[in-house]
Amino acid sequence: MADNTASVRALRLGVAGPVGTGKSSLIATICRALAGELRLGVITNDIYTDEDARFLRSAGVLEPERIRAVETGACPHTAIRDDITANLLAAEDLERDFSPLDVVLIESGGDNLTATFSPALVDAQLFVLDVAGGGDVARKGGPGIGRADLLVVNKTDLAPYVGVDVPEMVADALLAREGRPVLALSRSDADSVAELRLWVLGMLEAHRRGTHVPQDPGPMAPHFHADEEHPDGGYVHSHAEDADTHPHPHAGASHGH
Template sequence: MHLDHAETFPERHTHSAEPRRPDGTRRALRIGLGGPVGSGKTATVAALCRVLRDEFSIAVVTNDIYTREDAEFLLREAVLPAERITAVETGACPHTAIRDDISANLEAVEDLENAIGPLDLVLVESGGDNLTATFSKGLVDAQIFVIDVAGGDDIPRKGGPGVTNSDLLVINKTDLAAHVGSDLESMARDAEVQRGHLPVAFTCLKTEDGAKPVADWVRERLTDWTAGPA
């Protein structure tokens, strides 16, 4: 039986947050990053901060169930000043805080903007989850879904809302493909079948320019965001 994703995984918040602050200035673009445990979400956030921090004013909100481990990793790596990184402890399934009850994440985002001043970009990282993870449109303006080749080259073929509907699908750890028997070409073909015109980026964050395709995509979203209607 075919299951309709819209019915199986309902989107409780259907409208994007107001793009302007009460004073009329444009708020930060909010991009969510989701994906399975170990796929490289935090490493992708760290790489994006390193590449983009000299061009844009950035802050990060991480989500973990019972710890602040991802935020602490970013702090140890010094990818941004400490005041630009904050953590949400969800205490439950990661879906809850990014899709169903987004109040804690919205508060964290707004507190960062109030404390630091105008931001260009806020990255909201989900806790590790499965292929059904999606962000509320009331929390983020666009979402990236990160998978990795070590999880199996059948992941794009299996689909799921994260793979099929995210604004950007990142297939990470391409350097491991030969070691785990994953076929990058078949992953690319299957991703295209599942996603149609939606973009896919292959990354190896161990290389110097490994995050470049994702950073370029974020730059394009920021250009569109700042040029948007008042």
């Protein structure tokens, strides 16, 4: 690594998504792809256990000491967004103990479509869906789907077995995200893993250059409402983001069809 990167705090990359979408295996994939060229650390979140951390240690993707667990004792969303103290301290401890690190991956406990990280905790965030959750999930929207820095449609190798059209799911996701990046991923597909690797490296470079500004996906991202009478089967509901114009988000909501 170049000497001028040593003084830059590690990129903190959040990984969120519903239960069972493959967040831990995604982190393992990132570690396998990048451990040979970057200095990595991992923090996992579980309510009462360190199971995800133990899975990653047993997978041998990093030195065990570089993988640490936070037991939240409460809703996983709370520990990554509302009271980030435990995760922030864990990240700072990890970076101090293994200084310098390039990237710290922070995995949320399994939550729902509203799970997002506070920008005070992470610099960028991935939101993970999987094809087994249904091809319609991507168009349902929500803050994670709509505004995370990258949306990953995971486990694409399972699509034939669950009746999901991956290109259609990706197209729905791109529409819900207004063109923000979407990656169809399988850990057994080398091309998609290579795309993921390049995305992480690009985000790290932007972080080091100071050109990436952490964003708050917020709780009011566009989301899909089903409506049988609508020609498209429903419509996207989006809330105004200008706090000066709409000081009360619910009362000041606007509808885009």
